[in-house]
Amino acid sequence: MTIVRTGWLAAALLTSTALLASPALAQTRAETLRHVTGAAINTLDPNIPGSTREAFGLSLLTYDRLLSFGRKQLNGKWVFDLDSIRGELAESYTVSPDGLKITFNLRKDAKFHDGTPVTAEDVKWSLDREVSANVLGKGQLLTGSLTSPDQFKIIDAHTFEVTLPKPDKLALANLAVVYPVIINSKLAKSHATAEDPWALNWLKDNTAGSGAYIIESYKPGETTILRRNPDWNRGSADKPASFKRIITQTVPEAATRANLVEKGDADIVIDLQATDAADLEKKGKLKVVSTPQYNSITFVSFNNQMPPFDKIEVRRAIAAALPYDDMFKAALFGRGAPLYGANWPDGKAPTGEVFPIPQPLKTDLAEAKKQLAAAGLPDGFSTTFSFNVGQAGTAEPMAALLKESLGKVGIKVDIQKLPDAQMSTLINEKKVPFFTEGIVAWLPSMDYFYRNFYIGPIRWNYASLDDAKITEWAQAARFEADKAKYASYGKDLNTRHFELMPQIPLWQPAQDAVMASSIDGYVYQFHRQIDFRDLSRK
């Protein structure tokens, strides 16, 4: 650049910024949390089909549920705990000895944002809405045997009862996830219409909750500003949330987000590129909490119904030819928990309580060639490997390494980078032969994974697996109350998964929460968003 040009720039910038420091900034900064993210909130009701993850995160702040998850430490990091469920709007709950009746005692002091008290009637209306209206909660609550309004009964103004057809381990957990929000039924009903009895349209743009935060301003795709609800006392410490204001801003460029948090202009960000997170961690100025997302998995997947991937030997050949370590380093910079490189001495899964577990997989090109020969394809074959644009940051380096390594055993791979909507459509129609995708389970119990990701012609059954044994065992494990028996089903399932190799679990990517060193209390949550109610400033 010339002298003229830079001179201009500098002069313009100097004059325009010299007088910028506004007093308002200093006033509220300590009590305000500024969060930047690359994505956007698109509805205020998490139940609307098409809701984004950020909308889920927001609803946890503006609405209360009956229950919420506790936390536990996993390898020194705080994460949500599926097995510790505590009351949120419920002060306490009891489960009958046969496991069929759950009685909730509601908090008597809980109030909605407009001041009306929360009663069992509101709970009934809200849960009826979940199972009756066309909302996202319907499909979710199904996984906890909650399907009909008949199951929900008002005992008195502050006592509420849920009846289950079978004792279901996930019934309680399902009442703590994003969807079953407790809505101010009087307010919502006053905005319901004949075509829209559950006030879906109104709740999309309005909040009728009792949550820790009240929406002050909401500009979709730009900013959302929340103000603390001073009456809220459902947190673990029985007091209102710590921050007075929370600002969530959409900043699409990841590098800019990294700059913002490093400069101290933003307090917390969870969607940085792995390189930036590693870089900021090295500099040591900020707090970086890197938690492997223990409820998610990244797979290399194949359509098990499509030749040549219908041959088990072909799937095993690819599993033996993947350059796991190189891919892990290139895609994630090693930030996450690998699911390869385990050792199963007897060829059987060592545990069954959980899924996923590290697989006994390593790069072994000779083995890959042997398997290909056994499949009748000694010279290899040609195929495509697809991923969506949204994942390109991690999938692109991974695909390049995969292509190179598979080339060595004669499999020619053509890399396809597809727009997100196109990829979803093709996967839903089961038309992609060979690809990478990720899954997330809000309720990461072993049977939940198998039931939701390996059975039936649904989109999430990436491998299009149709295996009688897996189906049978997973369904049986769901209602198995005996822990030892449950684990033995799990062992069989995990072993069978490895034998069939319907898809190859690679790793659980880490969620890098990068925050100012003064921020305390971060917990990795099931919905992979920040629960701001946990956070405080030291």
Add this chain to the structure above:
Amino acid sequence: MSQLSITAKRAGWRFASSLPALFGVLVFTFLLMRVLPGDPAVFFASGPTAGKEEIETIRKQMGLDKPVPEQLLRYLGDIGTGNLGRSLTTGQPVLSDLKSRLPASLELTFSALLIALVTAVPLGVAAALKQGSGIDHIVRFICALGVCVPTFVSGLLLIYVFYYLLGFAPDPTGRVDIFTSPPPLVTGFLLIDFALAGDWEGWRAAASQLVLPAFTMALFVVAPLARITRAAMLASLGSDFLRTARSLGLSRRKVIVTYALRNALLPVLTIAGIVFSTMLGANVLVEKVFSWPGVASYALDALLSSDYAPVQGFVLLMASIFVLVNLTVDVLYGIADPRVSVE
């Protein structure tokens, strides 16, 4: 007076003749979006079960369960009543999204164009007057640099230097500092609204947010403007009427500004019009880098998720603006060169 009426008549005629093109754009985009692979309903069905039912619900909500000709008729009917549909990405009506975002894009584009013109025209004139000299080479170098550095690179570089290293610029997060309260909405142009409200501190905040993205965009378009100015100036400097003007002993200033530059402005105007329209639609990278809540990044997000309504709305908007810009350029032609108005 007659000059004015001739211009108005021509503008009106131009406008009317562009309506069929607008309609064509409308239908074409509509069909194009439907031909694109990728079913928005599937994309937005993100529920745990993502079953057929959920997908069907979204499809119905978007009106995609009807046959395409019927969808087109409904869409045209909706546009007639000013309804551009609803965006699934933001959850808002497209019209209100565009209304709130267009001023952001326009403000940025106008500022960038102004900076570019103020820089490029003198540079081009200087290069033409001293053809082959050092100045000419420097101008050529600047132009090459501006064109070959992509906007997201120059944008990130400017952020890195002026925000991250030097700390002169405010954080690149949108149109105004988050802690500054926005002015009462009048035009949507923050600089104008702040000025109307008399809030000069706010005005400064908005202006300082605008400086970096505007310069980033300006850098990119200085080159075509400066080059065309230089070429046009060279042509008019070498023309007969200038030789006559010089031989009559007119002052150098009069020769260059009144006769040479005015005649050279026509092609510059044409290019400026094109540059403006292009900038408005193509500044998506600048908008992304600076978190600028403009229409281009809005359309890109929608396109990636096959969200039909916002993309269609955006293309319609861009087509309309293109028509308006062409009209304006036409009118300006008449002022720069009265011969154009004589038919």
